[in-house]
Amino acid sequence: MTLKVIQVGLGGWGQAWARDVVAKNKNVETTAWVEIDAPSLEAARKRLDLPAERCFTSLNEALDTVAADAVLVTASLPGHVPSARTALLANKHVLMEKPFAPTVAEALELVELAEERGLTLQISQNYRFAPAARAAAKAISEQKVGRLGNINIDFRRYDNTAPVAENRHYHIWEPLLVDMTIHHFDLMRLVIGQEPVQVICKTWNAAWSKYDEPAEGAMTITFDGGAVVNYRGSWVSTGPQTNWTGEWHMEGEKGELLWTGRGELPESVELRLLGEKKTEALELPTITNLDRAGSLAAFVTALETKTVPETSGRDNLKTLALMFAAIESAKTGLPVNVE
Numbered sequence: 001m002t003l004k005v006i007q008v009g010l011g012g013w014g015q016a017w018a019r020d021v022v023a024k025n026k027n028v029e030t031t032a033w034v035e036i037d038a039p040s041l042e043a044a045r046k047r048l049d050l051p052a053e054r055c056f057t058s059l060n061e062a063l064d065t066v067a068a069d070a071v072l073v074t075a076s077l078p079g080h081v082p083s084a085r086t087a088l089l090a091n092k093h094v095l096m097e098k099p100f101a102p103t104v105a106e107a108l109e110l111v112e113l114a115e116e117r118g119l120t121l122q123i124s125q126n127y128r129f130a131p132a133a134r135a136a137a138k139a140i141s142e143q144k145v146g147r148l149g150n151i152n153i154d155f156r157r158y159d160n161t162a163p164v165a166e167n168r169h170y171h172i173w174e175p176l177l178v179d180m181t182i183h184h185f186d187l188m189r190l191v192i193g194q195e196p197v198q199v200i201c202k203t204w205n206a207a208w209s210k211y212d213e214p215a216e217g218a219m220t221i222t223f224d225g226g227a228v229v230n231y232r233g234s235w236v237s238t239g240p241q242t243n244w245t246g247e248w249h250m251e252g253e254k255g256e257l258l259w260t261g262r263g264e265l266p267e268s269v270e271l272r273l274l275g276e277k278k279t280e281a282l283e284l285p286t287i288t289n290l291d292r293a294g295s296l297a298a299f300v301t302a303l304e305t306k307t308v309p310e311t312s313g314r315d316n317l318k319t320l321a322l323m324f325a326a327i328e329s330a331k332t333g334l335p336v337n338v339e
Contacts, residue, residue, distance in 0.1 A: 002029050003300055006068045006092075008059055008083045009075030010035040012044075014095070017074045018048055021292045027300050030061040035080070059083055060157060063090050068118075070303070072296075075174075077260070081106045088113045093120040099182050100313065100320050107320055111313040117161035121313035122299050126189055127183040127245060128311065129259045129294025131284035132261030135269040136248065139282055145252025145269055148192060148227040153184060155246035156237035160210050160317045169235075170210050175327050176217050176233050178202060182248060184231065185326075186311075186319040194225035196322045196338045199327040209236045219326055262291075306325075 005028055007018060015034070015214055022028055033124055035041035045055050056062040059071070063086075071087035073080055073096035081101050084094045100123050101107035103136040123304035127133060135177045140148065172179060189195065199221045203214035215235040233246070243263025250257040255273035270279035289297040292323065295311070322338050329336040 001027075002302070003027055003303060004029050004031045004067055004069045006032045006059070006062050006073050006087075007029070007072045007074060007305055008034040008035060008087075009073060009079060009097075010041060010048075011074075011076065014074035015044050017047060017072070017292065018044075021296055022072065024125070024293065025296055025300070026184075031066040031068050032056060034059050034062050034083075036075075059086050063087075063092070068092055070095065070299070077102055077178075081110065084110050085108050085113065086327065088117060088119055088121070091117060091119065093299075093303060094298065095122045095124060097099050098316075098319075099122050099178055099323060100316055102326045104317065104320055104321055104324055107313065107324055111317060114313060118317065119304055120299070120309065122295070122302065122309040122315060123311050123316040124292060124295035125186045125316065125319065126292045127187055128288060129261060129290055129292075129298075130245070130261050130267070131186055131287055132259050132267045132269050133191060133245060134287065136250070136257060136259045136283050137193070138285075139257055139269065139271065140191055140250070140252075144254070144282075145250065145257050146254035147270075148225070148250060148252045150251045151188075151227055151229045152249040153188075153191065153229060153231045153246050153273075154242060155180070155184065155231075155233040155244075156239050156242045157235055158237055158241065160208065160215075160236045162210075164210050167210070168205050168339075171212050173212055174327060175211055175235060177214075177323060177330070179230070180235070181217070181233050181326070182319065182323050183244070184233070186316075186320045188221070188223075188229055188246060189319060189322075190228075191228050191250075192223055192225075193316055194223035194227055197224050198222045198335055198337050199322065199325045199329055200335040201326040202333075203330040206234075206236050211235065214330070216327075217330065219329070221322070221326075287296075290321075306339075 201219035
């Protein structure tokens with residue numbers, strides 16, 4: 001069965017979804033494209049060679065015009081909740097980009113609406129669909145390093161060269177915690193296999209930063225199974241660039257797991273047991289659908305098998321809650337419980 005989808009949001013990221021992800025999935029057919037800004041819609045239509053009669057500036061109009069089983073929300077954050085709510089009220093399943101919603105309360109509203117109507121609501125946490133992340137999660141679940149203790153994660157990029165007027169990234173809300181670290185928050189939950197209970201966070205802008213809001217941050221996150229994460233992230237670091245997943249050093253009672261992935265440096269997971277000088281390279285799994293393609297494939301599978309996807313809206317509330325707790329801690333300077 002082919003899944004019929006309406007896609008909402010055709011900015012640069014949404015166009016990449018349409019061209020590089022959705023169009024390449026043989027189990028998905030896009031029946032309409034929606035973009036509320038008419039000039040942007042027309043530009044995207046021409047760039048992607050979309051049929052004009054199936055391009056709309058209103059999701060309601062698209063729903064009234066074409067057949068669809070689901071709605072893919074790739075709009076910017078302000079469009080997430082309105083688009084998802086409209087889709088769910090029309091009894092359509094929803095796959096949407098992260099972050100889920102601008103507040104936990106609004107996210108919970110969508111989760112409950114989907115559950116009331118028996119619909120699937122999935123969040124695309126695309127960093128989960130990568131070999132190193134899966135291999136690391138497997139090694140931890142198999143107790144390769146025993147009980148976890150201290151975990152250090154470093155993310156470094158220098159995204160500070162473009163003219164200020166030309167780079168929208170410099171002007172978005174919480175460019176580190178919301179745009180980037182939410183990926184790492186979600187990977188923490190996946191790989192560590194525990195849930196966060198408290199965070200203390202500090203964010204700032206370096207003197208040379210072109211960002212309006214803090215582009216750098218450091219935090220300590222305590223998890224319910226005893227693991228403690230020390231995290232450092234930066235969009236303006238002049239140090240060696242890391243992969244997008246960052247550099248992970250996970251210490252346990254039996255030794256240390258070192259891993260990285262998704263980037264220019266080789267993807268790898270290495271185990272060093274206590275007292276050993278050499279590391280053992282762990283086998284990486286073969287993943288057919290990587291990154292966002294993995295999110296879409298998981299969505300299709302969940303609907304076909306009538307199962308709950310790994311990154312369901314309900315599950316993703318925990319990732320979102322950690323993100324907002326970190327933001328609150330950065331603003332108040334106090335530890336914040338993750339609820």
